[in-house]
Amino acid sequence: MMWRIRRKKDKKKKQSALKQSKQEQDPLYTHITENENQFRQIYEDCSDVILHPFSIGGKHQALLIYIDGLSNTEEIDDSVLSPLMTATVNDGEQQVSTLIKNTVAVSDTKEVHTFSDCIQAISTGKPVILADNSQTGFSLGLSKWEKRSVESPEAEKVVRGPREGFVETLTVNTSMLRRKIRSPKLKMQSMEIGRYTKTNVMITYVDGLVDKTLVEEVLNRLNRIDIDGVLESGVIEEFIEDDPHSPFPQTLATERPDIVTSNLLDGRVAILIDGTPFSLIVPTTLYSLLQAGEDYYRRYLMATAIRWLRYLFLVISLLLPSLYVAVLTYHQEMLPTSLLISMAAAREQIPFPALVEVLMMEITFEALREAGVRLPNQVGSAVSIVGALVIGEAAVSAGIVSAPMVIVVAITGIASFTIPRYSAATAIRMLRFPMILLAGTLGLLGIMLGIIMIVVHLATLRSFGVPYLSPMAPMQFNEMKDTLVRAPWWKLNKRPRLTGESNKYRQSSGQKPSPIRGKE
Amino acid sequence: MIEKGKISGLQMAILLYPTVVATALLILPATTGQFAKQDMWLSPIWASLFGYLAVMIAYRLHHYFPQETFVQYSEKIVGKFPGKLLGFGFLFFILHTNGMVLRDYGEFVTGNFLKQTPLIVMIMSMAFVCALAVRGGLEVIARSSQIFLPVFIVLFFLIILLLIPALNPKNMFPVMDEGITRSIRGAFVPSLWFSELFLISFLLPYLHEKEKGLKWAVVTTAFIMITLVTTNLFTLLLFGDIASSFTYPVMDAARYISIADFMQHVEAIVMAIWVTGMFIKICIFYYVVVIGTAQWLRLSDYRPIVFPIGFVLVSVSMWSASNLQELTHFTRTSWTFYAGLFLIVIPIVLLLIAKVRHKFPKKQSH
Numbered sequence: 080m081m082w083r084i085r086r087k088k089d090k091k092k093k094q095s096a097l098k099q100s101k102q103e104q105d106p107l108y109t110h111i112t113e114n115e116n117q118f119r120q121i122y123e124d125c126s127d128v129i130l131h132p133f134s135i136g137g138k139h140q141a142l143l144i145y146i147d148g149l150s151n152t153e154e155i156d157d158s159v160l161s162p163l164m165t166a167t168v169n170d171g172e173q174q175v176s177t178l179i180k181n182t183v184a185v186s187d188t189k190e191v192h193t194f195s196d197c198i199q200a201i202s203t204g205k206p207v208i209l210a211d212n213s214q215t216g217f218s219l220g221l222s223k224w225e226k227r228s229v230e231s232p233e234a235e236k237v238v239r240g241p242r243e244g245f246v247e248t249l250t251v252n253t254s255m256l257r258r259k260i261r262s263p264k265l266k267m268q269s270m271e272i273g274r275y276t277k278t279n280v281m282i283t284y285v286d287g288l289v290d291k292t293l294v295e296e297v298l299n300r301l302n303r304i305d306i307d308g309v310l311e312s313g314v315i316e317e318f319i320e321d322d323p324h325s326p327f328p329q330t331l332a333t334e335r336p337d338i339v340t341s342n343l344l345d346g347r348v349a350i351l352i353d354g355t356p357f358s359l360i361v362p363t364t365l366y367s368l369l370q371a372g373e374d375y376y377r378r379y380l381m382a383t384a385i386r387w388l389r390y391l392f393l394v395i396s397l398l399l400p401s402l403y404v405a406v407l408t409y410h411q412e413m414l415p416t417s418l419l420i421s422m423a424a425a426r427e428q429i430p431f432p433a434l435v436e437v438l439m440m441e442i443t444f445e446a447l448r449e450a451g452v453r454l455p456n457q458v459g460s461a462v463s464i465v466g467a468l469v470i471g472e473a474a475v476s477a478g479i480v481s482a483p484m485v486i487v488v489a490i491t492g493i494a495s496f497t498i499p500r501y502s503a504a505t506a507i508r509m510l511r512f513p514m515i516l517l518a519g520t521l522g523l524l525g526i527m528l529g530i531i532m533i534v535v536h537l538a539t540l541r542s543f544g545v546p547y548l549s550p551m552a553p554m555q556f557n558e559m560k561d562t563l564v565r566a567p568w569w570k571l572n573k574r575p576r577l578t579g580e581s582n583k584y585r586q587s588s589g590q591k592p593s594p595i596r597g598k599e
Numbered sequence: 600m601i602e603k604g605k606i607s608g609l610q611m612a613i614l615l616y617p618t619v620v621a622t623a624l625l626i627l628p629a630t631t632g633q634f635a636k637q638d639m640w641l642s643p644i645w646a647s648l649f650g651y652l653a654v655m656i657a658y659r660l661h662h663y664f665p666q667e668t669f670v671q672y673s674e675k676i677v678g679k680f681p682g683k684l685l686g687f688g689f690l691f692f693i694l695h696t697n698g699m700v701l702r703d704y705g706e707f708v709t710g711n712f713l714k715q716t717p718l719i720v721m722i723m724s725m726a727f728v729c730a731l732a733v734r735g736g737l738e739v740i741a742r743s744s745q746i747f748l749p750v751f752i753v754l755f756f757l758i759i760l761l762l763i764p765a766l767n768p769k770n771m772f773p774v775m776d777e778g779i780t781r782s783i784r785g786a787f788v789p790s791l792w793f794s795e796l797f798l799i800s801f802l803l804p805y806l807h808e809k810e811k812g813l814k815w816a817v818v819t820t821a822f823i824m825i826t827l828v829t830t831n832l833f834t835l836l837l838f839g840d841i842a843s844s845f846t847y848p849v850m851d852a853a854r855y856i857s858i859a860d861f862m863q864h865v866e867a868i869v870m871a872i873w874v875t876g877m878f879i880k881i882c883i884f885y886y887v888v889v890i891g892t893a894q895w896l897r898l899s900d901y902r903p904i905v906f907p908i909g910f911v912l913v914s915v916s917m918w919s920a921s922n923l924q925e926l927t928h929f930t931r932t933s934w935t936f937y938a939g940l941f942l943i944v945i946p947i948v949l950l951l952i953a954k955v956r957h958k959f960p961k962k963q964s965h
Binding site: 409522535548 | 607609610708712713716720721724725728731732735738739740741742743745746747863864865867868870871872874875878
C-alpha cells in the first residue's frame, strides 16, 4: 500500500513539473506584445507554427496563431482575416471581443483564457486570435488536415456486410458510429492521454444499455494511464487489461464500425483512439473473439455450420502438431495399420525424431508468415515461391522432413487463419509450441495436462469483471444460442446477461416470419 | 469468508459428479465384481444410499451453520479443543485420501501408457496443474469442470454406444440367485466412495441459491448412481465372470472398440479424457484441504498455502503405499473403516450433538 501511495505522489510531482515549465496554467496577458513574446518563446524553433500579427480595422493590434497544415488557410483568409481587417472600429476595450465575435464567420468559435487553452486549441488545428487590451482570445474551429479516405478494412474482410472501416482520424470514426446509431443515447466521452501526444481518446457507449459501473471502471483505468504518448490502441490495451501476463487478448480490437455498433448495442463499451483505425471493445470473452461480424449477416444455418468449423479448426490449430508428435512417439497403436505403414515409410529417411521435425517446421512456418506480413508487395511472390517450393517440396525430397509433417504444418497454418481475430489467433499460435513440447515429453497425457492448464487459465481470466469463458462457464443456457449455434435473429431476443443486464430485451419476441403472418 | 467466489447449484453438481465417478469408473467393476459377481450392477444402487445419507447429514449440519464448513462448525459443536482435533483428523483424512487418489492416477498412467516415465513426474505434474486451479479458487475449479465435464460425459456415452455390438445379455443371469446379500457385500467399498459426497459441506456455504443446494446434491447422487450402474452393467455384459479379474475393466473395454479399421485402440484418448475427471476430483479434495487448513489455522487468505500443501500432497501420495497392489489392498480394507469414521460416523455424531444443542440451548448468552 505504502508503495502505491508513494508512486502516486511521484506521478503528481512529475506532472506538475511538466506543467510549470510551460507556464500553461497562466492566464493570457493584457498586452498583445507580451502575449506574442510568450508564444514566440513557447513555440521557439517550431517553424510550422505561424504567428501572424495584424490589425483589426487598422486600430487594434491582433495576433493570429495556427499551425501550417492543420488549419484551413483559405477559410482563415476569407472568413477571418479579411472581414476583421476591413471592419470599422469604434473605441472601447469591451468592443474588441464582441467585434471579433460578430465579424468572424466561423460556427465553432470558443473563448480561450489561458495559455494552456490556446496551446490545446492550436495543436488540434484550431487557429487562435488574440487582440490587444483583452485577456480573452478566440479559438476558431477551422482545423483541416490530410486524412486517409474510408476504405474497406484490411485485416477484417467480409463477403457480405458493410465495407467501410475506421480510419486514423477520430472525428471520422465517431461520425461513422453516429451514422449507425442515430440516437442521443449514444454517448461519447472524450479524454486526453499522453503527456506529449495528448491523444484524444473517446469512450463510447449507449446510455440505458450499458452498466454504469462498467463505464466508470473503464474511465478509472484510462485515467490511471500516464505515459508519453499513445500511438496505437495496443498501448492502451496493455494498460487496462485485467491480467497483463496472459497470452489471450482481453479486449476486442476491431476496425469495423458495424462490429463496434453491435457490441455497443449489447451493452459494451468501445474505446476509440485518435491516430489508429483500431478501436477496443470491452469487456470481451473468448467466444466473441471467435465470432466474425459476418456470422450475423449470413443465413443462420450456414453461420452455425461455419462457427462449428471455426471451433474445430481452433482445436486443430492448437493441437494438430502436438497430436502428431504424441501419436508418433508414444501411441503408434492408435493409427490404423495401413496408415502407420505409410507414415513409417515416409519417415524412414528422416534423421530427426518427430518432436524436432515438428518444431523445425513450425518455427520455419512462423518465420515465413512473419516475413510475409512485412514484405513489400513486389517481393511478396518471392516468399511464396521460397516457402512452397524450397521448404515444402525440396525439404521433403532432400529427406529432411517427411511429407506427412508438411501436411500437418500446412493444415495447422490454414487452421490458424480461420480464427477471425488476429490477436486471438496469435495467442493460439504461441501456445502451440509449449503443447508440442508437452506432447514430446508426456504424449497424449502431456497434451491433456497442457489443455487443463490453458482451461484453468482461461477460467481465471476476467475481462472487466466478466468471466472470459462465459457464457460457457459459468453456464448461461440462454446464451448458448449465440455461442454453440447462431440462432436466427428472431430468436436472439435477449442481450448477453453479463453486459446487457440493465435492459434485457433487444427486440420483441415472436417475430418468426411465416406466410400466415404475412396475410394478417 | 476466505472464499470470495460463489457457485451455482449446477456448478456444485458438476463438481460433485466427477468427484465420485472419476475413480469409480476405472476400478468399480473390479471392486464390486469380486463380491457381487453377476449382481454387481445392483451394488451401486445400495451404495448410493450412503451417498444420500452423506448428503443429508452435510445438509442438516449446513442448515444449523449456513455460513460455515465442517472445520469451522465442528469447533462450535464439540468445543474448541476437541473441535480442532476433529478438524485436524478430517483434514488429514482428506489429504491422505487425495494422496491415494493421486497415486492411483499415477500408477494407472505409468502402468498402462507411459511405462518408462517415473511415477513422481506424473504425480507432480498433476499436482501442479491442480494447484494452479485451486489457487484460482472455487469459481475457477467450477468453471474448468464446466468445460471438461461435457467432454467427459460424451466420451462415456460414446464408449457405451460403441460397445453395444459386443455385449452379451446372458452374462447377467441368474439375477440374485443368492438373494441380495452378494450385491450388498459388493456395495461396501463403493458406498464409501459415495460418502465422499460429504465434501459438499465445504461447497454449500458458497452457493448462490442455498435452497437449491439439497436438490442439486440429490440429483447428482442419482446421476452418479445411474452412471455407475451403467458402467457395471456394461462391463458385466462384456466380460461376464472375468470382469472382476481385470485391474481396470473399463479401460480394457475401451480396447474392444474398433470401428471401420479406423477407430481402434482408442484407450489413449479414453485415458486423456478420463484425466480431466481425475483432475476435477483431485482439485476438489485439494481445495477442501486447502480451505479447511486455512480455516483451521484462521488464516485470512488460503492462496499462500496452496503450493506448500501441494508439496505435502505429493509426498503423502508417494508414501501412501509402496505399490499398486498394496494401495488397492489398503483401499479395500483399512481405508473403508477410516473413511466410514470420518465421512459417516463423526458427521452423524456431530449432527446429533448439534441437534441436541439446538433443542436445549443453554447458557448461549455469554
